[in-house]
Structure formats: C-alpha cells, structure tokens
Amino acid sequence: MTTNTADVLIARKGISGRRRDPLFWTSVGFLGVVVLVAIFAPFLAPYDPEAIDFAAIWSQPSAAHPLGTDQLGRDLLSRLILGTRESLIGPFLLLVGATILGVTIGIVAAWNGRWIDVLLARITDVMFAFPGLLFVVLVIAVFGEGAATAVVALALAYAPVIAKFTRSIALSELARPYVDAYRVQGVGGATIATRYVVPNMTPALLGYLVVLFGEGLMGLATLSYLGFGAQPPSSEWGLMVQEGQDGIVLGHFGPTLVPGIAIAAVVVAVNIVGVRLAERMGARA
Template identity: 65%
Template sequence: MTTVVSTLSPRPARPLGYWLASGFLGLVVAAALLAPVVAPYEPDAVDFSATLAPMSPGHPLGADQSGRDLLTRVLYGARTSLVGPLLLLAIASVLGVALGTLAAWHRGWVDTVVARLTDVMYAFPGLLFVVLIVAVFGNGMTTAIVALGLAYTPTIARYTRSVALGECAKPYIDAYRVQGMGGFAICVRHLVPNMARAIVGYLVVLFGEGLMSLATLSFLGFGAQPPSSDWGLMVKEGQPAIVQGAFLPVLVPGAAIALVVVSFNVIGVRLADRMGVRGA
C-alpha cells in the first residue's frame, strides 16, 4: 500500500493576541452601533448629585465633574473616535493613491514634481501642518479630519508609488497597451485594483495612528468641541478632576484610546504580514 505524503504546509495558526484584539474591536464596534440601546443614560445628562462618583451599580465606570455617566459617554464617543479615522484615511487614500499612481505611471518630470511636493509636506511636522490649517479654517471635527487627511496624503502617496512601480513592470500592463487601451483606463480598471490588497493592508496599519492623532487634536482643543463625548475631549475635560483625586474621568477614555489603538496595531501588523505589506 502506497502512502501519499502531502507536501502542503499547514496554515499557520493565528496567535491569541490577534483573536483577543479582534474580539475586543468587534465588541467596541457593536457597542458604538448599539449605544442608544445599551447606554444607561443620555450622553449629556447632568446629575450634580453624582459629581465625580466612583464606580457603582448606578455608574459602572464612575461619573465626571458634571455627574455625566462615563460608561455612556465612552459608548457614544466610540462613534466619532472610530468614524473619524475612517474619514481621514478615505481622504488621504483618494489623494495619495492618485498622486502615487500618477508618479509611477508617467515617471520623468511628473514623478519629480510629486516627489518634491511630498518632500515639502514632510518638511513640516504633521501636527504643526494640521494646526496651521485649523488656525485658518477654525476648530472643529470636520476641519481636523480634512487637515489630517491632507497630512497623511504624502505617506500614502509614497507607499502607493513604490507598489505601483513594481506593478507597472508586470507583463499585463504592456499587454493592455498593445491592445490600444489608454493609460487612464489601465490605471483605473487594472492597476489600482491590483494594488488594492497591499494598500488596504497598509491603511489598516495606519488606522490606529489616525485615531491617536484625532484624539490628540481634540485634547488640544482643535478637534471635537463640547458637548461632544469624543474620547480625546473627554481626557481633556477630565484633567481638572485629578487635582481632586478623581482619576476615572481621565483613565476611562484614556484606556479606551490605548486599548483600541493597540488592538488595531496588533490586527494591522498581522494583516500586513499576510498581505506582504512593506513600509514605504
């Protein structure tokens, strides 16, 4: 009897950290979507009799200086804290992928102009660039998202260019050219879709950084404005309570930010490894 030995290597098991991070993020997303249903109070419900209340059955995570329930505010704050990075990365992706693809396709002076443009953007520290935009157009979440989207554009453009250069060297590009297909059609219908896997993997890695950047702007007063329950703004508003010995108004939203960012980094690195994503 002949024994057939399989030469297929077993699929590597995902580490426990990946599953824990995925489960936690799934729980956070579900809680954000169901916040009006599962939150025990309204996010702006003030109760001065519960000012800086500790953890209790009535306030599982305590209350802030105005007696607002921290659990409720964290649940509602997850909405802006998760949607904000998605929007800024969407803006940066549209601009960055377009610039990176344009530079890789035309090369020559077009590549040089795009390279110089990204160099100029890198010459300014990202936060300083965002603050300059906010100073011109005013505070607010919309301005912060657009400003950060522009700040992330050079990073995505450079990464897209590096991926596009390798993709443009593949035979199918020449085959479509021989068939008479125009450059724009090739890029839109074939080149960009073929790069999507690598670009999406890279964006997942950037999501946690985008969340932290938005939280930083809200903490500095440039992003979300009161009475928003954005996590970065909650940390800022909870600072005065530290003097009174109450740490929950800062620890609760701060821990939420840290755990979500770490979870996205764990998942992002894992996905990047599986997709073969490399740094620009």
C-alpha cells in the first residue's frame, strides 16, 4: 500500500467516524428542538405562564399539568417552555456583545503590536485577573439589577477572555503570506482584517464561542438565582429554580428540578457540540 493510498484511507476513516458520532448529532438534534421551542413558545405553552391558580398550588404531575405546578399554582410546563426563549436570548446577546468587543481588541492588539499590544494586553490582564462574578456584581450594584444589566455585565466579563484567545490565533493568521500580499497591493489594514483575517479565524473561534454560550447560560441563570438577573414574574430558568426551592422542604421537588435539569441538559449539549466543532475545525486546519 502506497503512502498516498494510506493517507486517503485514514482520511476516509476519519470522515466516516465523524459522521457516526452519535453523541454529537444527538446534542445537535436536542439543541435544534430547544431552539424551535424557544421560537414557537407562545404557541406551544398550554397555559399562560403567569396565570395564578391558588386552588392548584404545588400540584403533582397530572393530565392537566404534566409537570405539576409551582408555589402559585402556575403550570410548570408552560413556564419552562416560555422560559426557554429568555434563557437562550440572554446568553446569545451577551456572547454577541462580548465577541464584538473581544475580537476587536484581539485583532487590534495583534495587528499593531508594540505599545498598543502591550497596553491592551495589560488592560485585558487586569480585567481577566479580576474575579468574574465579583466584577458582574459590581456592575449590577452601580447600574441596578435586571436581565439587561446582567447581560451587559457578563459581556464585559467575557470580552477579555475572547480577546486573549483572538489575539493568539490572530498572530498566527497575520503571519500568513496573503496578508503581506494584500499590504503590498495597498489594501488597508481594516479591509484586510474584516474581509480576510476575521473570516479565516471564524472556524477556530466557532467551537470556542459555542462553549462560551453554555457558560453564559449558566452564568445568567446563576445571577437570576441570586436575585441579580431576571426578576419576577419572568420564567427564566435560573429564577424558576430560585422560586421553587422553598418547595423542597415541603417535599415538592418539581419546581426546582424541572428548570435545573433543563439548564444542565442544554449546557452539556452545548459543551459537547462546541468541543466537537473545535476538534473538527482543528483537524481541517
């Protein structure tokens, strides 16, 4: 068997193995269903998630309420479905903001080098060394609690992490011959960065950002649980966990377990997809 034939067989085996990755495709399918639920939530929820029914407080799962009810008699299934939208939109928005800020800082630092690189590196080092949760709480203390403030605070906390990662891959990308070729042709630095460098970096960033999405979801849920994020009567999953914890003492675990399991399932699925994407993109590079 020649070397070329062996390489082809190995490549085919790798592609076949990736296609047969059941854990990856199961996670992708699950996340696809979650996204669809978030999009069509108002049409899927059997009840108004804010409707209070004192006659049905702490109801066990039944035909009328498949997942039971909470301490106010609100249907858990409806609140879980409606909460899917808010629980996904928040991490998405914070990731968009953190990515724009972090990628910009990382590319500027890598492109200019010298004192600008040193200055930006020191700024990101200070922010990176500062405890993330403490920084978020400080921002919330200044600007007030709420879902929007929590998203902005976490976006600022994640930006230095993305900036450091972006700078590392931008340095290797800027060392490639095509960058010098465009410079010789007189193409501006901003044009080269936005049209060529950033698109070429996207595969390396994609898996990393997907994993950060899971961390963002967990972070926002934690802030809501602590009372800093989403506020009642929101059905955000972290707030649902906080509101349902009083029922544990009374033997009613559903109001806490249902949103808690939802958070864990989505975060695990996102991490699996992110890690697999990073491995695949790395193999293609």
